[in-house]
Amino acid sequence: MKRILIALSLAAMIMMPASAKDKAPKSEKVNKVILLIGDGMGLAATAAWMVDQNYAPTAFDRAQFVGISKTYSKNSRVTDSAASGTAMGVGFKTNNSMLGMLPDGTKPESIAEAAKKEGKSIGIIVTSNVLDATPGAFYAHTESRGNGREIEECLIEFQPDVILGGGLAAFQNEKCDEGTMLDKAIASGMTLARTPEEFYAMDKGPVLGLFAEGNYPMVIDRDSDFLADCLNHTLDMFESNKKGFFIMVEGSHIDHAAHANNTEQLLFEMEEFDKAINAAMDYADTHKGTLVIVTADHETGGASLVSGNKDFHMGDSGIGVKYSTTGHTGSPVMIYSYGASAWKLSGVMENTDINKKMREVLLKAKK
Numbered sequence: 532m533k534r535i536l537i538a539l540s541l542a543a544m545i546m547m548p549a550s551a552k553d554k555a556p557k558s559e560k561v562n563k564v565i566l567l568i569g570d571g572m573g574l575a576a577t578a579a580w581m582v583d584q585n586y587a588p589t590a591f592d593r594a595q596f597v598g599i600s601k602t603y604s605k606n607s608r609v610t611d612s613a614a615s616g617t618a619m620g621v622g623f624k625t626n627n628s629m630l631g632m633l634p635d636g637t638k639p640e641s642i643a644e645a646a647k648k649e650g651k652s653i654g655i656i657v658t659s660n661v662l663d664a665t666p667g668a669f670y671a672h673t674e675s676r677g678n679g680r681e682i683e684e685c686l687i688e689f690q691p692d693v694i695l696g697g698g699l700a701a702f703q704n705e706k707c708d709e710g711t712m713l714d715k716a717i718a719s720g721m722t723l724a725r726t727p728e729e730f731y732a733m734d735k736g737p738v739l740g741l742f743a744e745g746n747y748p749m750v751i752d753r754d755s756d757f758l759a760d761c762l763n764h765t766l767d768m769f770e771s772n773k774k775g776f777f778i779m780v781e782g783s784h785i786d787h788a789a790h791a792n793n794t795e796q797l798l799f800e801m802e803e804f805d806k807a808i809n810a811a812m813d814y815a816d817t818h819k820g821t822l823v824i825v826t827a828d829h830e831t832g833g834a835s836l837v838s839g840n841k842d843f844h845m846g847d848s849g850i851g852v853k854y855s856t857t858g859h860t861g862s863p864v865m866i867y868s869y870g871a872s873a874w875k876l877s878g879v880m881e882n883t884d885i886n887k888k889m890r891e892v893l894l895k896a897k898k
């Protein structure tokens with residue numbers, strides 16, 4: 532009887548039309564996730580970058596699947612980075628300016644915290660300040676993104692394997708029993724890296740990379756390899772951990788350029804972010820079980836591409852970027868995915884679903 536059943540099911544498989552087999556999504560095992568967040572990066576920012584490159588393939592063109600993320604927060608149609616970071620970090624909508632905390636005071640565990648418990652390596656790399664809202668949403672739990680001291684306490688307690696960006700002055704200025712919060716971080720076992728070069732010379736964490744007093748400078752004042760270089764060295768450091776990793780990379784200044792309605796700065800920031808995305812996708816090409824997700828926390832600037840702006844710095848493109856606000860907007864943002872189980876990120880979804888899907892593929896403990 533058993534044998535007949537097997538024979539029948541084999542016959543059914545052979546009879547399955549080729550097209551149906553081709554379309555069957557592959558559920559590949561994922562033990563490594565790289566989430567890249569372009570802060571304030573709307574579709575127009577990505578499109579402006581594509582125009583600037585004369586439509587030569589960008590990292591965004593490599594996406595295997597795309598989705599759309601609805602970014603509204605619990606108390607506003609227009610989110611800030613704290614609420615949308617929290618949506619992606621812990622998986623729940625919360626009020627603007629709340630970080631890793633819900634309006635009723637509960638503090639759900641972030642995907643980074645859950646992944647660390649399962650023995651995975653954790654990396655957080657930003658171009659702003661490591662205490663900023665987007666990175667903070669992955670390790671901090673506080674009522675306001677402005678509670679710097681509390682966010683520092685959370686960072687030291689969480690102790691990611693690698694955390695890189697600016698923010699030195701905030702750690703040095705805050706006093707505590709150990710001296711300053713920087714002394715406390717070092718006493719807890721973290722190694723301080725003051726420059727990217729110091730970090731590149733290290734082969735193990737936990738590393739607290741504080742490369743600037745406040746935010747790390749914008750690309751217009753430096754080269755555009757910083758994010759990709761930091762990501763590549765972090766990937767080297769995590770290579771030996773067979774349990775995998777969770778890494779969040781933020782192109783933080785995309786938001787700042789868009790707030791300033793400054794297209795030249797915006798394109799420089801997009802260039803850096805593009806290099807980081809390519810680095811992540813290249814890694815996924817050679818490392819099975821790697822899922823790369825590229826998205827934004829919200830759109831900034833209400834940007835659109837309009838015809839005939841002579842000031843556009845690619846003068847011959849005939850296209851200009853126009854902004855409708857210096858603030859955030861409620862426009863949904865794109866999700867670009869690549870690598871193992873990338874298809875799971877396609878479709879129209881809530882920003883909290885990004886967290887849910889990452890948990891589903893990366894963690895053993897399902898929630």
Ligand SMILES: [Zn+2]
Nearest residue numbers: 571786831859
């Ligand atoms: Zn902003």
